[in-house]
Amino acid sequence: MSIQTPTELLDGTVLAILEKQDLYGYALTKEVQRHVSVSESTMYPVLRRLEKGAELTTYSEPFEGRIRKYYQLTTGGRDHLSIIKADWENFATGINAILGDQK
Template structure:
């Protein structure tokens, strides 16, 4: 049994990756999966939610006869990422103290 990734941390993971570069859905999913155990079917609702919340925008680019939908972080997404990072630091510090793994 593994620890399930809370929604806010999954959002933070996506936002942090997109803070470095724009990515299309499949590439973004694979990058998230390198760090967090998450299914492809979980990722697209996350992306839709972040887009609806104006934390991401999208644009399309042609690729080998198809069109790829790329995701880009917005100013609102950057602000949310800052909040998530701060919340994570506080949370991780507390849990590490309880579990005896202080920095």
């Protein structure tokens, strides 16, 4: 896909996935990649930024002799996700009116 995913939509994608369940970094990256073309190297700065902004929190769990860092949505993250969803709805409606079915 040649259209770059804007930061706000990438944030919304991460927040929406974590709204359903907590995930560790690699699993979260793979889930995002199922829907949006994004590299692993792009994802970790996104996660750090959302964590720094108090939209995500983390906790660690042991797994096969290693520790996995899980990401969890905060109340602030849920609030931000609601705003992103509303903004996306307005944006998508406008773009679809222009680029949608032109028959």
